[in-house]
Amino acid sequence: MGEAKGEEHRRRKVGVRVRRLRRARRRRRATALSVVAVLLLAAVGFGGSGRGRALLSGAVQRLFRVREVVQVGRGATPVSGARGVLVAVTREGDPSGSAEMLFLVGVGAGRGGLVLVPTNLVTTVPGVGMERLGKAFGMVGGGAVVSTLRGLLGIQVSHWASVSDADLARVLETLGSITLDVDIPVVTAAGEVGPGRVSLGGAEALAYVLGGSEGELSRLKRLSDVLEAALERARSGPAGFGAAWAGSAGVVSDLPREELGDLFSSLASLPSGSVTTVILPVARVDAGQGEEVFRFDPSGRKLVEAALGFLGEGSAEPVTVLVLNGNGVPESGARVASLLPPGFYVVSQGNAGSFDYPTTMILVSRWDERHLEWARRVRESLGLGEVARDTSGQTVADIVIVVGLDFVGASPRPAR
Secondary structure, eight states: OHHHHHHHHHHHHHHHHHHHHHHHHHHHHHHHHHHHHHHHHHHHHTTSOHHHHHHHHHHHTTOOOOOOOBOOOOOOOOOTTOEEEEEEEEOTTOTTOOEEEEEEEEEETTEEEEEEEOTTBEEEETTTEEEEHHHHHHHHOHHHHHHHHHHHHTOOOOEEEEEEHHHHHHHHHTTOOEEEEESSOEEETTEEEOSEEEEEOHHHHHHHHHOSSSOHHHHHHHHHHHHHHHHHHHHHSOSOHHHHHHHOTTEEESSOHHHHHHHHHHHHHSOGGGEEEEEOOEEEEEOSTTOEEEEEOTTHHHHHHHHHGGGOOOOSSOEEEEEEEOSOOTTHHHHHHHHOOTTEEEEEEEEOSOSOOSSOEEEESSOSHHHHHHHHHHHHHHTOOEEEEOOSOOOSOSEEEEEOTTSOTTSOOOOO
16 A cells, blocks of 8 residues: 555646646747847848848747658759859968959859859858858868858869969969950059050959959959950960869869869860859958958849859749758758758858757648759758748748758768
């Protein structure tokens, strides 16, 4: 009898403790929802800025509950054989490794394209947050900047290369000289260039690009003219333009040197009418103190598609993604961000409420055909994950990815 009473007493104590825990959990969730509401207003107040979204993501990351798990299929692929590379030009001897010029180059389906990207474009970069692209290249490397541009522009650029300004001059020197029509004279360290038709060697061409005081967009226009003139010279002049890229000691890339050289050789072999060159449209931001800062102009996606659309289809507009680390492995979120398909743009990263998620979850903010198609494309890119409905009510992103324990090490475990 005594044992029975003792057992009954123990059960009552456990029941009381469980009820207390449940009440505490409900209070915490209610508090968190209140915080989300406040931060949502703050995010709106920040105009949807990265700061507002980052504040909001920290509050919502504990609230995710999943339901309606579905299996997903395959997504779109780029044109067979097409390849795109981000090229960053750095200043020789600069320990920061920041890019002073950025351009995308692609070849495929008998077409080529060049897209020149302002280094002072500020956007969300995986592992950094809101930052200038040029500075971010030196901080976290080419992979993160490639991932950012792939999501922002909706094109399948997967590789990067960096070259110092001195080595770029040496690459151009292999062409002998290039011919330019200069409308407005530019003052360089070596003297004035233009106006009129001029012939420039590699070092002179680089000095022409970097000269002047009109700002970055004018510098990109001069870089565009130099690259087009270099390609024209390579078509009719001495061979070895691609070999110069492959053989330059100052070129660093995640591609084998031979493949990088082949890319530029293929570009130079195309007729001039088959290569489209554009400067990425941006809008100037008033940052004060005379600083040059730009934000992305979404209308620019059409121009980018005209130049590099053969690299793979993107979304009609950027799909926003919030990535949360749910496995405790450092850099998992950044790795996932680097694998996202074109057109998917990471607005923020952080930690999930715990590090024991067994499965990577792909959560959609709306349970409709469009959002489910986005989720299918994400799962295809990652090779794993379960798609479910996000019931947290967050408005930070279209898709939330909680990286689980099935995403092991530097690469995901194959889907079963």
